[in-house]
Amino acid sequence: MPSNQLPHVVIVGGGFAGLAAARALRNAAVHVTLIDRSNHYLFQPLLYQVATANLAPGDIAAPIRHLLRKQRNVTVAMAEVTGVDVTNRRVLVDYMGRRDTPFEYDYLILATGASHSYFGHDEFAQFAPGMKTLADAESVRAKVLKAFETAEIEDDPSNHRDLLTFVLVGAGPTGVEMAGALAELRRFTLKSDFRRIDPLKARIILAEAGPRILANYPEKLSRKAQARLESLGVEVRIGQPVKAIDEARVVIGDETIPSRTVIWTAGVTPSPAGKWLNAPTDKAGRVRTQPDCSVPGHPDVFVVGDTASLDQDGKPLPGLVQVAMQQGHYVGKVIDNRETGRTAPPPFRYFDKGNMAVIGRGFAILDSPFAKMSGLPAWLAWAFIHILYLPAIGNQLRVSVQAMWSYFTRQRSSQLIVEPRGKQMLVSRSQLSAER
Amino acid sequence: MPSNQLPHVVIVGGGFAGLAAARALRNAAVHVTLIDRSNHYLFQPLLYQVATANLAPGDIAAPIRHLLRKQRNVTVAMAEVTGVDVTNRRVLVDYMGRRDTPFEYDYLILATGASHSYFGHDEFAQFAPGMKTLADAESVRAKVLKAFETAEIEDDPSNHRDLLTFVLVGAGPTGVEMAGALAELRRFTLKSDFRRIDPLKARIILAEAGPRILANYPEKLSRKAQARLESLGVEVRIGQPVKAIDEARVVIGDETIPSRTVIWTAGVTPSPAGKWLNAPTDKAGRVRTQPDCSVPGHPDVFVVGDTASLDQDGKPLPGLVQVAMQQGHYVGKVIDNRETGRTAPPPFRYFDKGNMAVIGRGFAILDSPFAKMSGLPAWLAWAFIHILYLPAIGNQLRVSVQAMWSYFTRQRSSQLIVEPRGKQMLVSRSQLSAER
Numbered sequence: 001m002p003s004n005q006l007p008h009v010v011i012v013g014g015g016f017a018g019l020a021a022a023r024a025l026r027n028a029a030v031h032v033t034l035i036d037r038s039n040h041y042l043f044q045p046l047l048y049q050v051a052t053a054n055l056a057p058g059d060i061a062a063p064i065r066h067l068l069r070k071q072r073n074v075t076v077a078m079a080e081v082t083g084v085d086v087t088n089r090r091v092l093v094d095y096m097g098r099r100d101t102p103f104e105y106d107y108l109i110l111a112t113g114a115s116h117s118y119f120g121h122d123e124f125a126q127f128a129p130g131m132k133t134l135a136d137a138e139s140v141r142a143k144v145l146k147a148f149e150t151a152e153i154e155d156d157p158s159n160h161r162d163l164l165t166f167v168l169v170g171a172g173p174t175g176v177e178m179a180g181a182l183a184e185l186r187r188f189t190l191k192s193d194f195r196r197i198d199p200l201k202a203r204i205i206l207a208e209a210g211p212r213i214l215a216n217y218p219e220k221l222s223r224k225a226q227a228r229l230e231s232l233g234v235e236v237r238i239g240q241p242v243k244a245i246d247e248a249r250v251v252i253g254d255e256t257i258p259s260r261t262v263i264w265t266a267g268v269t270p271s272p273a274g275k276w277l278n279a280p281t282d283k284a285g286r287v288r289t290q291p292d293c294s295v296p297g298h299p300d301v302f303v304v305g306d307t308a309s310l311d312q313d314g315k316p317l318p319g320l321v322q323v324a325m326q327q328g329h330y331v332g333k334v335i336d337n338r339e340t341g342r343t344a345p346p347p348f349r350y351f352d353k354g355n356m357a358v359i360g361r362g363f364a365i366l367d368s369p370f371a372k373m374s375g376l377p378a379w380l381a382w383a384f385i386h387i388l389y390l391p392a393i394g395n396q397l398r399v400s401v402q403a404m405w406s407y408f409t410r411q412r413s414s415q416l417i418v419e420p421r422g423k424q425m426l427v428s429r430s431q432l433s434a435e436r
Numbered sequence: 437m438p439s440n441q442l443p444h445v446v447i448v449g450g451g452f453a454g455l456a457a458a459r460a461l462r463n464a465a466v467h468v469t470l471i472d473r474s475n476h477y478l479f480q481p482l483l484y485q486v487a488t489a490n491l492a493p494g495d496i497a498a499p500i501r502h503l504l505r506k507q508r509n510v511t512v513a514m515a516e517v518t519g520v521d522v523t524n525r526r527v528l529v530d531y532m533g534r535r536d537t538p539f540e541y542d543y544l545i546l547a548t549g550a551s552h553s554y555f556g557h558d559e560f561a562q563f564a565p566g567m568k569t570l571a572d573a574e575s576v577r578a579k580v581l582k583a584f585e586t587a588e589i590e591d592d593p594s595n596h597r598d599l600l601t602f603v604l605v606g607a608g609p610t611g612v613e614m615a616g617a618l619a620e621l622r623r624f625t626l627k628s629d630f631r632r633i634d635p636l637k638a639r640i641i642l643a644e645a646g647p648r649i650l651a652n653y654p655e656k657l658s659r660k661a662q663a664r665l666e667s668l669g670v671e672v673r674i675g676q677p678v679k680a681i682d683e684a685r686v687v688i689g690d691e692t693i694p695s696r697t698v699i700w701t702a703g704v705t706p707s708p709a710g711k712w713l714n715a716p717t718d719k720a721g722r723v724r725t726q727p728d729c730s731v732p733g734h735p736d737v738f739v740v741g742d743t744a745s746l747d748q749d750g751k752p753l754p755g756l757v758q759v760a761m762q763q764g765h766y767v768g769k770v771i772d773n774r775e776t777g778r779t780a781p782p783p784f785r786y787f788d789k790g791n792m793a794v795i796g797r798g799f800a801i802l803d804s805p806f807a808k809m810s811g812l813p814a815w816l817a818w819a820f821i822h823i824l825y826l827p828a829i830g831n832q833l834r835v836s837v838q839a840m841w842s843y844f845t846r847q848r849s850s851q852l853i854v855e856p857r858g859k860q861m862l863v864s865r866s867q868l869s870a871e872r
Contacts, residue, residue: 069629072631075588078588193501
């Protein structure tokens with residue numbers, strides 16, 4: 001695809017890692033092609049805010065080609081990658097059915113991320129949607145709002161309970177933040193919208209198979225987060241694996257809970273990059289890389305972000321936004337240095353700036369090498385960083401200030417159920433048959 | 437559904453007419469149930485702005501129950517109406533599959549609007565989507581943006597032409613405004629986003645079977661509108677019916693135009709209210725009403741808006757937002773008066789405040805009893821009225837100022853292609869087979 005004789009860098013994936021790599025190459029004498037199957041970059045950590053109707057899709061996403069429009073050495077291609085031919089240095093794609101000419105590369109960066117995993121229980125998928133894309137978040141939002149709508153028109157109050165029981169499976173950051181946001185949706189946003197039901201009576205259950213919520217945080221912060229959730233009325237079930245899910249109930253440990261709205265906020269599984277490359281992976285399926293993020297035996301192929309596995313100080317690096325961004329940036333620099341004959345940078349080293357989880361307005365936990373804290377100060381730090389950070393990824397400042405404003409003022413134009421008519425009917429009929 | 441002994445007014449449809457009726461009853465001693473199959477009120481005249489990525493869905497829509505949250509005598513029900521039993525005064529609904537108890541009414545207002553019509557060519561639907569709902573507009577947006585995306589990765593420039601030819605069928609307000617917005621999308625919004633294609637080379641064809649565009653406007657304004665479209669590079673085809681559409685071409689008159697993006701902006705067909713009531717209709721299928729908007733023989737049943745047919749000064753009232761709102765308001769007052777024993781108001785009379793169509797930034801036509809004008813002054817009037825008007829329908833002022841700001845500054849966060857993965861693949865494969 002490059003129209004000149006410059007070395008061609010192909011980046012697959014326009015998430016945190018891929019975009020950081022493209023940006024790091026902005027002054028390099030290369031041509032870059034960034035391939036993604038979606039047309040937009042997504043600020044995934046706030047996806048739960050779309051699912052709970054606090055933010056609109058446009059608040060947390062922006063077209064990739066718009067973000068890179070000023071970087072003239074990048075071409076953006078919306079296409080689905082289907083494999084890599086490392087021998088001939090080609091990326092195989094589905095050009096939306098138009099063509100199948102592969103992209104030839106001199107350097108390849110795979111930043112293909114992860115999708116959610118049902119841990120071998122794929123039959124859960126139809127009853128407990130996960131959240132990785134905007135479309136996922138919008139369908140979770142429709143499911144949540146429709147639960148309230150359905151309860152409002154249900155004549156028999158004894159049927160309200162299963163309609164207004166929301167179960168989140170998995171208490172990592174997404175599950176915990178979503179539980180907090182649901183509690184507030186129920187308490188504030190929907191407060192005066194209904195006449196026949198009291199949204200406050202909705203139950204929110206957060207189920208975690210492991211011994212505590214937010215397992216990646218220090219135990220003390222986990223405890224504080226759990227106490228906060230409980231003060232918001234969320235029922236936290238610890239050490240109880242989910243054994244079954246269908247359209248009317250979920251089985252957690254030995255307990256059967258009638259619920260029509262189960263959301264999957266548990267594990268992730270890496271992209272098939274390892275299979276494409278036929279490269280060694282860790283047991284989760286992530287590609288084991290060299291200390292410079294390249295693939296063993298292929299110094300021109302790099303794997304970064306959630307689909308890569310690299311140890312630091314004897315421990316694998318976590319699947320975090322910061323790791324992905326830092327690796328993407330690092331690999332861009334490695335390629336730039338190689339092209340200009342400069343010495344390679346030292347091995348990749350992750351610099352931990354700290355992690356935060358927000359639980360409702362006015363409360364967050366912060367875990368960083370410099371400080372650990374919880375409550376309002378952590379939440380203010382979160383709000384401040386996001387106001388600074390969202391525009392930095394390319395949205396205009398306006399968008400993020402709006403988003404924050406909307407978040408503070410509990411504005412509701414995001415509470416839309418947008419579905420093709422056909423689908424609405426389908427949902428309706430499948431629920432009907434479930435009644436019998 | 438009413439929990440008290442007040443007369444029960446059932447309104448079907450939460451559009452302009454239905455919402456106006458509900459609001460007109462806010463101080464009446466009645467209980468109101470407003471039923472809509474969607475959860476949101478939609479400012480339909482700006483739907484084309486969502487389809488052309490200028491505005492986001494949340495800018496032109498708001499949850500009905502939020503708009504009515506302070507009006508305590510209204511219950512909002514999200515359900516699909518399937519018929520009316522006038523003998524027993526009951527509205528039959530599909531309760532999202534939960535229940536089928538009908539709603540009993542003392543007064544019934546049908547404000548069920550219209551959907552788009554393919555004039556007996558339903559086979560066009562799959563190739564030429566129409567625009568009546570937010571989901572429609574979002575799928576048109578995805579189709580338009582994907583045409584540019586696909587052209588960008590297409591290696592053979594000879595295939596660019598059919599990808600970058602957009603055909604709008606029907607030159608009423610929606611077709612004309614959409615053509616103007618597409619011309620600007622091409623010229624400004626996408627200008628620097630692509631590397632391999634020049635969005636300016638996209639063709640926009642507006643096809644109209646009738647003798648002129650905007651047939652409801654005075655001939656002079658039609659001509660000015662057409663001249664403006666042509667100055668924006670839109671090709672206007674007049675008096676040429678569309679004879680065939682498939683995934684690769686459209687036949688207009690005797691000409692076959694290769695195009696993969698055909699949008700249906702032609703006729704509308706009223707809701708099945710006439711069938712539900714078994715009432716006399718005009719030849720379009722709209723219910724013929726009495727001068728007080730009631731149905732002959734059923735003084736407690738009213739039909740208003742696009743699904744009603746009423747003559748004024750010997751001519752049928754047009755299917756306009758203003759007619760719908762004024763009728764909805766009028767019927768609310770009729771019911772209120774009847775309940776309080778006051779004399780009935782005089783027969784309904786539409787007061788024409790004027791109509792406007794916008795063709796790109798800085799140009800509109802205005803046709804009112806007081807003035808007819810075109811160009812920038814008309815456009816400024818349009819912008820001013822919309823800034824005043826959108827908040828009046830319930831969105832906070834913030835939203836509409838934002839929307840206008842976004843429109844002026846050509847902001848892009850609305851340019852998102854949001855589709856379930858499965859659907860993306862389906863589109864991709866169907867296009868592939870079309871290639872063979």
